[in-house]
Amino acid sequence: MTDQKPIIVVKDLYKYFGEIKAVDGVSMDIEKGKVVVVIGPSGSGKSTLLRCINHLEEPTSGEIWIDGEKLTHAAKQINEIRAEIGMVFQLFNLFPHLSVLENVTLAQKVIRGRSKEEAKYIAMEKLTRVGIPEKADAFPANLSGGQQQRVAIARALAMDPKIMLFDEPTSALDPEMIKEVLDVMLDLALEGMTMVCVSHEMGFVRSAADEVVFMDFGKVVEHTTPDGLFNNPQNDRTKLFLSQILEH
């Protein structure tokens, strides 16, 4: 029974930036272990939706439940829940003044209270997992974009999150580096991590996604499976969008 309970519940979520309705009444349930990819034109509110899930954006109204706990505005609760939700950003956002290893150990020590040795052990494990243990002593500025993004994933994983959020993780990468990041994400998906990704990598959607959400103007237009998306899109806007991104 408990497995059936969704790990993320979004209920009547609204987020306005002044007059702009970035998220305009979104509800969805995401079950544990599912990989959900959110697609849609730019400005459709997909990133804002993702950022609301860990309260980087405070919703204007609506509810978000993480693993049975409702998010409030209490700073302490938000901090605790964020530690359970890893987030990967479009621009990596590694800490440039810290080495790769320190990037991955910082929050472990500060938030999880792990000892230096333990944090380092876990960090090396995660860095090995994303394929760059040899870069542990390098600084972010000396890494390629793809390597930086993999360190960012390792940094998030080191906190043993229940959920991973990916906000356009490959959009800022050179084409030849996209694959190395997607491979790591695919690996994670196969291991059963609950993932919510904003991404336009249709290859990833095909190979890893359990569900696809198509958003436009802050609303969920279509919530379907990859198969349903590619072979049987219901909505005209979805069809148009797909034709535009699959054309070339």
Place this chain on the structure above:
Amino acid sequence: MAEQPQAIKPIIKIDGLSSKKRIRDLPWWFIAIVLIAVYVFYIINTNQDYNDTFNFIKIGLAVTVKTTLISFGIAILFGLLAGLGRISKSLVLNNLSRLYVELIRGIPILVLIFFIALVGVPSLVDSMNNLGFWLSDRGLEFLGKIFTAITNQDISMNARAISALSFTYGAYLAEIFRAGIQSIVKGQMEAARSLGMSYGQSMRYVILPQAIRNVLPALGNDFVAMVKDSSLVSVLAVRDITQVSRLYAGTTFRFREAYIILAVMYLTMTVILSLGVQLLERRLRIHD
């Protein structure tokens, strides 16, 4: 089009041209300052009048250095707090910090030194005393006595000078820290928060280390400025090199000797420190 000749220049390697350029690039101003300083120190060593004057004035050096160092240390603390306040979302903290910064920046340092030392500190002592009486009236005589016992004489002019300088410079440094913190991209704070760190933890481990590194040269420049501004405490009869020079010149009428030596002493300190700041700047740039 006008930029083209510049782009070509490094390619042409004619000895005459490059040596001319080298001469033009020499820091002549610096050589001139060093020559002036060396000449003055030469006179001090050869001329008895100058020698006596120097030996008298250098007694104040310890006070100048101590006043500057302690004041700057406290000013960094004030500046950091007010700088954090300036970017705080709390209406009260934000406005308090803004008030502090604008108040201090709108008043000349000399006036502030008079005000803090001769009005601020006595008022503070008065209110401490009143607090002591108030406590004694309520039966807390033990605590009350501590506060009523404080008198104006207990607070030396040196201490008042340091309070005035640090309070004043705190406001200037606050703006430096604010700019430094705001120069760090938003994504850094978001990444730290997304890992579960609180605002304070994110500031401490992620934002401030980067911000402070960025503002080190600016802090260095303000330190140099404070070395010079520490001369203002002489108006409180604090015996720094300026005050000692005034005393010496006033009694011996050796104005020329005293003020030439005083000027060169400041010059020596500030030029050396400025060089240090430049070196620091260059080193930080290499690491970027």
